[in-house]
Amino acid sequence: MQDFFETILPNLFSAFLTLPLLIQIIWVIILLEIIMIIASLIYLTLIRKRYQQKNQEQKALTEKYQEILINYIYLTEDEADEKINTKKLLKKAIKNNSDRQIIKGLILTLHNDLSGELADFLEALYYDLDLVKYSLKKMNSSVWYIKIKGIREVTQMKVKDVYTETLKLINHKNQLLRSEAQLTMVKLYQFEGLKFLDTLEFPITEWQQIQLIEEIQSIRNQEVPDLTNWLHSKNDSVICFALKLVRLFNQIQLKDDMIKLVLHPSEKVRRTSISVLGYFKILEAKTVLKQIFKKSSPETQLYIIQALSQLSEKKDIPFFEKQINHPDFDINQIAYNTLKDLKPFLLTVNLNK
Amino acid sequence: MISTVYTFLFLYYFFLIFSAIVIASYIILGVISTFETISYFRKNSFVSYKSILSSPFSPSISILAPCYNEGLNIVENVRSLMSLHYVNYQVVIINDGSKDDSIEKLIKVYNLETVKYPINPRIETKQIRGIYKSKNPVFEKLIVIDKENGGKADALNAGLNFSNSDFVACIDVDCMLTEDALQKMLKPFLERTDKKVIATGGVIRIANNCRIENGKLMEVNMPKKLIERYQILEYLRSFLLGRMAWSRLNGLLIISGAFGMFDRRVMIDAGGYDTKTVGEDMEIIVRMRKFMEDNKRKYKIAYIPDPLCWTEAPDNFKTLQLQRNRWARGTIETLRKHRKLFMNPKYGYLGMISYPYWLVYERLAPIVEVIGLLFLGYLYYIDAINWIIALSFIVVAYLFSISFSMAAILSEELTYRQYPKKGDAFKLLVVALIEPFTFHLFTLYAALRGNLDYYTNKRSKWGEMVRKGMGSS
Incomplete structure (x- = not known):
C-alpha cells in the first residue's frame, strides 16, 4: 500500500502529464464518470435499504398507534381512566418526531373516514394533544410544500383562526399554494371565504374552478351571496367562475348582467355567459346572440348555436335553416337537429328541394 | 496524399465534435428531466382528483381505440377501458376491418345493435x-365503429x-x-391560462410479466427475458430523462401512439392523422404544432411522467426489429414531410431547436454511428489507429452510457419506484452494463434496416405483432 502511494501513483501521474492534452482531458472525464457511477451505486443501495427499513418501521408504528386510536374512540364514559391513560401515552409519544407524524397522520386519516361523534372525538384529541401547534408551525414554513401540508391539516381540523394567514396567500406567486389557500377559504369560511375573489390578481384555472365548485356545493344552510360584483370583476376568470356559480345556484335574476357579458371583450367570458344563458333558457338573449353569431369565431359560434338551440322557437326556423350548410360540422349538426325538433316535416321538404 | 490527410482530419474532428455535442445534450436534457420529474412528482402529490370525477363542469372525453385482429383480448380490453374513473367519457372502438372475430365477439358480449349517427365527413376515411351501441344501459359508454381496413391512422380519423x-x-x-389515467392526462388542459394545451402524452410502461387481473394491474414484476429488461431500461431513459425535458422546454415532437390526449378541435383543424405514414403519432404532433405556429397561437404540449399506460413489449428480436424498423421509417417520413420547418425562424423553437435536434440526433445519429464504425475499421485496416486515443474514446462512451442509465434508474427510484422488489x-x-455491446447494436441494425426499407419503397408495411395477451402473464 505504501508503495502505491510513494512510487506507483507518482509514476502514473508523471506518465499522465506526458500524454497529449486531449487524452488528459478524456481521462479526467473517465475518472469523473467512474466516480459518478460508484457514487450513484452507493446512493441507490442506500436509498433502497433506507426505504425498506423505513417502510417496516412505519408499518409497525402505524399498526401500533392505529390500534390505540381505534380503542380510544370506542371507549365509553365508564372507562374514563383508560381514556386518561391513553391520552398520557399519546402525549408522551408525540414528543418523538416520527411517532408524532404517524399519530397525526392517523388522526387525520381516521377523521376523514369517520363522521359524527367519532370524528368529533378525533378533533378533540387533535387539540388535546396540541397537534395544532405543529400544523401551524408547518403552515408558517418557508418551504411551499410543507406550508401546503400545514394548510391541509388546519383545514381538515377546522382551525378557524387562520383567516388572515390564509388570505395573505391568495395572491402568492406559487400557483399550488394560492390554490390551496383559496380552497381553505371556502372549506373553513364557506360563502364568507369567497371574499378572496374581490382581491384576486391571478386567473383561476379551470381545474381550480372545478375544485372550488365541488367545495361550494357541499355548503349547507347558508344564503347564497350576491354574485353581481364578481360578474363585473376585472379578473376575467372571476367572471367565468361567478357565471358558473350563477348556474349552480339558479341565480336567474342576474340575467341582465349575463346578457351584457355576451359582449365582453374576453372570448372565454363570452362563451361561458352564452352557455349559462342557454342553460337557463333566457329568451331575451336571443336577439343579441343572433347579432353576434356571424362575427364570432367558429368555436364561439358553436356555443351560440348550442344556446340558441336550447332557446329555439318556431320563429327561429329561418336562422337554423341558414346554418344547415355551415362549414363547421358540429354547428350544422346542431342546426339540423334543432330543425328536426322544431318542424320535422318542413325539414324533409327543404332537404328534398 | 494531402487531401487524404485533410479528409481524415475532417472525419476525426467531425466525430469528436458530434460525440461531444451528443454527450452534452444528453447531460443537459437529463438534468432538466430529473428536476422536472421530481418537481412534477412533488407538486402532484398534493393534487386531489376527487372533484373532477363528479363535477357537472368536467369536460367530455372520447377514448378512440382502433382494433385490428384483437379478437383474443378485445372483450377484456374494452371492459378495462369502460371501468376508468371519470364522469364524462365514452369509449369508441374502431374495428379496422379485422379478419378475425373481433366484431362478432363485441356484438355478442356487449349486446350491440346498429344505430344511425351523423359523422363529420371532414377527414376522409x-x-x-356500421355504428353500434349497446342495448344494455350498463354499457352506454361504448360505441363500436365497424369500417373497411385502412390502417391505424385511418381508424383514428374515423373515430x-x-x-x-x-x-x-x-x-x-x-x-x-x-x-386514474384520464383525470391525470386531462389536468394539464385545464390548468393553463396563458397557453392553449393542445396535447398531453404519458409514459408508457412495460407490462410483460406483470400480474393483471380483469384488466387491472395488480402487481408489477421485472420481466424474465433479457430482451424485455433492455426495453424497460430504454423506456425509463427515454421517458424519464428525455421527454420530460422536452416537455419543460415545450419542444416535444412526439407523443407515443400508445396513449395520448388531444384537443379535438385543434386536431381536426390540423387535418387529423396522416394515413400515408407509419409514424402517425409523431406526424400529428408536428402538424398540430405547425398549425398553431401558422395561426400564431400560444400553445403547449404537456407530458405526464406518471405510470398510466402499460403495454406488452416485443419479447423476441424478430418482432422488436419490425417495431424499430417502423419507428425509423416513421421518423424519416415525418421529418421529410415537414422539412420546411428546418432552421426556419418563422417556427421559433420548433424550427430552430426541436426539428434540428430530432433530425441530427434521432434521424441521422444511427447513420453517423455506422460511418464512425466503418471509419474505425478502415483505420484499423491501414494500421493508422492510435490505440490510446481510440480506447480512451470507447471507454468514455461506454461509461457515459452506464452513467446515463444509472441516472434513469435513480430518477425512477426517487419518484415512482415501480420495481421495489x-x-x-x-x-x-x-442490463445497463451489457446493453452498449448488445441491445444497442441491435437497435442500430433495426434503424438502418428502417432507412434501407424506406429508400427501397417498402414503406407501407406496419409489421404485425403477435399478442400473447397481458392477462395471461
Whole structure:
C-alpha cells in the first residue's frame, strides 16, 4: 500500500502529464464518470435499504398507534381512566418526531373516514394533544410544500383562526399554494371565504374552478351571496367562475348582467355567459346572440348555436335553416337537429328541394 | 496524399465534435428531466382528483381505440377501458376491418345493435360499415365503429370524425390504462391560462410479466427475458430523462401512439392523422404544432411522467426489429414531410431547436454511428489507429452510457419506484452494463434496416405483432 502511494501513483501521474492534452482531458472525464457511477451505486443501495427499513418501521408504528386510536374512540364514559391513560401515552409519544407524524397522520386519516361523534372525538384529541401547534408551525414554513401540508391539516381540523394567514396567500406567486389557500377559504369560511375573489390578481384555472365548485356545493344552510360584483370583476376568470356559480345556484335574476357579458371583450367570458344563458333558457338573449353569431369565431359560434338551440322557437326556423350548410360540422349538426325538433316535416321538404 | 490527410482530419474532428455535442445534450436534457420529474412528482402529490370525477363542469372525453385482429383480448380490453374513473367519457372502438372475430365477439358480449349517427365527413376515411351501441344501459359508454381496413391512422380519423367530445384520448386497444389515467392526462388542459394545451402524452410502461387481473394491474414484476429488461431500461431513459425535458422546454415532437390526449378541435383543424405514414403519432404532433405556429397561437404540449399506460413489449428480436424498423421509417417520413420547418425562424423553437435536434440526433445519429464504425475499421485496416486515443474514446462512451442509465434508474427510484422488489435494481444495473455491446447494436441494425426499407419503397408495411395477451402473464 505504501508503495502505491510513494512510487506507483507518482509514476502514473508523471506518465499522465506526458500524454497529449486531449487524452488528459478524456481521462479526467473517465475518472469523473467512474466516480459518478460508484457514487450513484452507493446512493441507490442506500436509498433502497433506507426505504425498506423505513417502510417496516412505519408499518409497525402505524399498526401500533392505529390500534390505540381505534380503542380510544370506542371507549365509553365508564372507562374514563383508560381514556386518561391513553391520552398520557399519546402525549408522551408525540414528543418523538416520527411517532408524532404517524399519530397525526392517523388522526387525520381516521377523521376523514369517520363522521359524527367519532370524528368529533378525533378533533378533540387533535387539540388535546396540541397537534395544532405543529400544523401551524408547518403552515408558517418557508418551504411551499410543507406550508401546503400545514394548510391541509388546519383545514381538515377546522382551525378557524387562520383567516388572515390564509388570505395573505391568495395572491402568492406559487400557483399550488394560492390554490390551496383559496380552497381553505371556502372549506373553513364557506360563502364568507369567497371574499378572496374581490382581491384576486391571478386567473383561476379551470381545474381550480372545478375544485372550488365541488367545495361550494357541499355548503349547507347558508344564503347564497350576491354574485353581481364578481360578474363585473376585472379578473376575467372571476367572471367565468361567478357565471358558473350563477348556474349552480339558479341565480336567474342576474340575467341582465349575463346578457351584457355576451359582449365582453374576453372570448372565454363570452362563451361561458352564452352557455349559462342557454342553460337557463333566457329568451331575451336571443336577439343579441343572433347579432353576434356571424362575427364570432367558429368555436364561439358553436356555443351560440348550442344556446340558441336550447332557446329555439318556431320563429327561429329561418336562422337554423341558414346554418344547415355551415362549414363547421358540429354547428350544422346542431342546426339540423334543432330543425328536426322544431318542424320535422318542413325539414324533409327543404332537404328534398 | 494531402487531401487524404485533410479528409481524415475532417472525419476525426467531425466525430469528436458530434460525440461531444451528443454527450452534452444528453447531460443537459437529463438534468432538466430529473428536476422536472421530481418537481412534477412533488407538486402532484398534493393534487386531489376527487372533484373532477363528479363535477357537472368536467369536460367530455372520447377514448378512440382502433382494433385490428384483437379478437383474443378485445372483450377484456374494452371492459378495462369502460371501468376508468371519470364522469364524462365514452369509449369508441374502431374495428379496422379485422379478419378475425373481433366484431362478432363485441356484438355478442356487449349486446350491440346498429344505430344511425351523423359523422363529420371532414377527414376522409375508408368506408364505415356500421355504428353500434349497446342495448344494455350498463354499457352506454361504448360505441363500436365497424369500417373497411385502412390502417391505424385511418381508424383514428374515423373515430375523430365521430366524436363530438372536447378531448380525444387515442390509445392502442391492447394497452392497459390505470383507473386514474384520464383525470391525470386531462389536468394539464385545464390548468393553463396563458397557453392553449393542445396535447398531453404519458409514459408508457412495460407490462410483460406483470400480474393483471380483469384488466387491472395488480402487481408489477421485472420481466424474465433479457430482451424485455433492455426495453424497460430504454423506456425509463427515454421517458424519464428525455421527454420530460422536452416537455419543460415545450419542444416535444412526439407523443407515443400508445396513449395520448388531444384537443379535438385543434386536431381536426390540423387535418387529423396522416394515413400515408407509419409514424402517425409523431406526424400529428408536428402538424398540430405547425398549425398553431401558422395561426400564431400560444400553445403547449404537456407530458405526464406518471405510470398510466402499460403495454406488452416485443419479447423476441424478430418482432422488436419490425417495431424499430417502423419507428425509423416513421421518423424519416415525418421529418421529410415537414422539412420546411428546418432552421426556419418563422417556427421559433420548433424550427430552430426541436426539428434540428430530432433530425441530427434521432434521424441521422444511427447513420453517423455506422460511418464512425466503418471509419474505425478502415483505420484499423491501414494500421493508422492510435490505440490510446481510440480506447480512451470507447471507454468514455461506454461509461457515459452506464452513467446515463444509472441516472434513469435513480430518477425512477426517487419518484415512482415501480420495481421495489429485492434484486430488481441489480437486474437493471446488469442490463445497463451489457446493453452498449448488445441491445444497442441491435437497435442500430433495426434503424438502418428502417432507412434501407424506406429508400427501397417498402414503406407501407406496419409489421404485425403477435399478442400473447397481458392477462395471461
